[in-house]
Amino acid sequence: MKSLISLFLLSFVLHLSSSAGPENWKDIDAVCGGDRQSPVNIVTKATQLDKRLTPFNLTGYKTVFDTTVKKNNYTIEVAINTTATVSGGNLEDTYKPLQFHLHWGTNGVRGSEHTIDGEQYPMELHVVHIKQKYSTLTEAFKDPFGLAAFGFFLEESNSDNKNFDNLITVLGSIQNKTGDVSIKNVSASQFLLPEETMTSYYRYNGSLTVPNCGESVIWTVFEKPIPLSKKQRRDTNGWDIPTRTASCRTYSLPVERSGGPGQRGASLRLHHYNIQSVPSMLKQPSPD
Ligand SMILES: [Zn+2]
Numbered sequence: 001m002k003s004l005i006s007l008f009l010l011s012f013v014l015h016l017s018s019s020a021g022p023e024n025w026k027d028i029d030a031v032c033g034g035d036r037q038s039p040v041n042i043v044t045k046a047t048q049l050d051k052r053l054t055p056f057n058l059t060g061y062k063t064v065f066d067t068t069v070k071k072n073n074y075t076i077e078v079a080i081n082t083t084a085t086v087s088g089g090n091l092e093d094t095y096k097p098l099q100f101h102l103h104w105g106t107n108g109v110r111g112s113e114h115t116i117d118g119e120q121y122p123m124e125l126h127v128v129h130i131k132q133k134y135s136t137l138t139e140a141f142k143d144p145f146g147l148a149a150f151g152f153f154l155e156e157s158n159s160d161n162k163n164f165d166n167l168i169t170v171l172g173s174i175q176n177k178t179g180d181v182s183i184k185n186v187s188a189s190q191f192l193l194p195e196e197t198m199t200s201y202y203r204y205n206g207s208l209t210v211p212n213c214g215e216s217v218i219w220t221v222f223e224k225p226i227p228l229s230k231k232q233r234r235d236t237n238g239w240d241i242p243t244r245t246a247s248c249r250t251y252s253l254p255v256e257r258s259g260g261p262g263q264r265g266a267s268l269r270l271h272h273y274n275i276q277s278v279p280s281m282l283k284q285p286s287p288d
Contacts, residue, residue, distance in 0.1 A: 025211050032213035038206030039113040039151075042221065052090040053203055060084030061097075061189040068180040069170050076171065077101035080188050085132055086148070090203070091218060095129035095148045097188060102126075104154075113209055114151055114221050121225060122233070123154035125191065145205070146216040152192060157227030163190040168232055197224055 026033030060083050067081035080097045087094040104123040105111030112124035127150040130140040140146030170183045189195065200223040207215040 025213060029211045029213055031207070031215060032211055034207070034213065034215055036205060036207055036215040037213060038209050038217065038219055039115075040204065040206065041115045041118055042202050044117055047202060050090070050203070053201070054088055054090065056086055056091075056195075056198060057088040058084070058086050058189070058195055061086075061192070061195070062187050064185050064187050066182060066184045067186065069167065069174075069183050070180050071171070071174055075101045075103070078167070078183070078186075078191075080127075082188070084188055086129060089201075089220065091148055092145050094132045096132045097127050097129045100125055100127040100188070100191060102154075112153055114153075116153075116223075121153035121155055123228070125152045125154060125226065126150065127152075127188070127192070141214050141216050144216055145218050147208075147214075148218045148220070149206075150192070151219060151221040153222070153225040154228045155225040156230050156233065158229065159227075160229045160232055161227050164228060164232060167191070191226075193222055193224055193226055198222060200224060 063082045063084065065080075065082040067079045070077045070079075077099050078101070079099050084097050085094050086097070102123060102125050103111055103113050105120075110120040110122050112121035113126075114124060115121075129148040129150070130137060131143065131146055131148075134140045134143075134146065166183060166186060170181050174181050192198070202219075202221045202223065204219050205215075206217050206219045207213050208217060
């Protein structure tokens, strides 16, 4: 299980060399040329309110645990070393979180993977879950909804986000190094939006964002960003990984990819849920 997870996590964050960049990934794995690929540009005016999308039920995310921060040549990843579950939100089952990791740009360039109306955020945090009933990722990959990923944007704020202090301290200590470092007394929830504000999100069925590009991921991209101050970002030279190569492709849906060669079919819809919008949603129910 552990080695499978490592293998998966490696493939999840693996950024190939420029000679085999995102445009060539389909030659490495045909799935990468599929019609359910992530990330996407979220065209907000083309999203549909969906009454099936409800608040999430989270358990165990506030449990404090000790874990490791892995900094490799591609990303910074934190194992969620405790038992937690998420259900609701029209997820078809109960899922358990395995890890979260970060995407960011180098040299001040914005680096979120998903974009909103073409706009990129400075950073994006991904929480990777698999269905609770699965013990291996191999099993999860066989299921078209075997994985659930949460995407949170990070934006620059004027004041520090204290919840990231211990992670930033650890990252400072491993500057210019790779490998695992321990971090103590953290909870999954401290790195996410407060649960009560996880009330507006976009939903689509997608994939891993790097090879193997497995199309088994239910994506939830939260609208409200997590704040992180410019100072905190600057303090974390440990975030910067000089060898990290540029990032993924970004797909657009639903409107921009509704036809044409190689484009995603119109059958895939991007839905959203916003608790503030429930009354109008009830007046104008989603057609599907
Ligand atoms: Zn990711």
